[in-house]
Amino acid sequence: MVLQSSLKNCLHLSCILRTPKAGFRSTTSGGLIIQSVSNDVYQNLAVEDWIHDHMNLENRQVLFLWRNSPAVVIGRHQNPWQECNLRLMRQKNIKLARRRSGGGTVYHDLGNINLTFFTTRKKYERMENLKLIVKALKALRPQLDVHVTDRYDILLDRQYKISGTAAKLGRATAYHHCTLLCNADKFVLSSVLKSPYKGLKSNATPSVPASVRNLFEEDPSLTCEMLLDAIAEEYATQHQIDHRITLINPADETVFPGISKKTKELQTWEWVYGKTPKFSVSTCFNMVYKDSVLDVKVDMDVKHGRIEDCNIDLPEQWLPPALCSELVKSLTGSRFSPDETSTLAATLLRVCPHDDELHSRWNLLCENMVTLM
């Protein structure tokens, strides 16, 4: 049975987490298993960054266990507009995070567990880690049909994906992290991972959709805690280390100096949206106004999350041409974001005469523009 250490072990941890200076001897050799007390995706991703940047993993490997409250996590070079339903996520207060590793988009909630294997760059070995997980699952429930594919997915019953993998290789260290579906909300998962945005052209790395299943559906006696314990147990056995899991608090600057800066950076618009590879939007929509249907064609180039080039094709004279060109001018250089677009649309409207007809047409156009973002 794996014992959970209390938080007073964190002081001990702060010694072993720092890069050893000359003469320092680590009290733990071989490996370390840590689990986050936080369910905040940004804090937990920051822990990964911190360990990657600050820990010396020459003689020590680390397994990091974490879970997040509802969030969509995209890969380093992905396009969130292509990957998920940002509108729905805003409505449901589901966070969007961009991780530093590659790979595709995943949905996290408390029914999903995340596992990060930290090693030196030389010892980076995803297959080994995934086989460890499968071994742990089979030790827990021998009847489970789980195996690792050559795409580094873990499949249940040969058809359902229960785990996806991503990785980052740094100067001297590497990490491989993966998800594991225990009891996540599949309904929310499939609805947020479906993008409603049309006409996007981009060379961002795409996700490969898959049918998923929770382990809980296969065996309702399974819980996240049981899975975490089983995997920690197997890791401890294979690395011949203490079975204890040390709890860590990602908000603790004394244990992780500089971590709040990393956490903040992961939440900036510039990182989450601004790192999207250049893409273009070429789409049209219909607007129903009184008794007519109007076709509008929109073309935009978006770079670093900002509109670089913009063209809106409207039926002639439906709106004053001067106002339309002002809109295009304002959009150019602004963020490809509903908030920013709504704000600049409202600002432009304020300098117009108060004409109800004009106002309703303007609002209709701008509302539609916003739905593209």
Added chain:
Amino acid sequence: ARKFTDKHEWISVENGIGTVGISNFAQEALGDVVYCSLPEIGTKLSKHDEFGALESVKAASELYSPLSGEVTEINAALADNPGLVNKSCYQDGWLIKMTVENPAE
């Protein structure tokens, strides 16, 4: 002359401009490159600065500047054809060109 870093990046300097790429060993270790993230022209780099990343089927891997200088050109062909890094790491798969601020480096 092509010089190598211990991280398996190479730089070849001609007329004060250095062309940077990754070695054959590095491209083999990475596997098929699916995306190249490169800096903006004009970016100033110090030796060892992270200037971009390559994403391959294996992982996202950071690129470190072998020298200090300013980015003068990036290989636009890699946007549509990131596999050039694997196929021709010393020729068509070059990553960036930069000025060489400190020839001693």
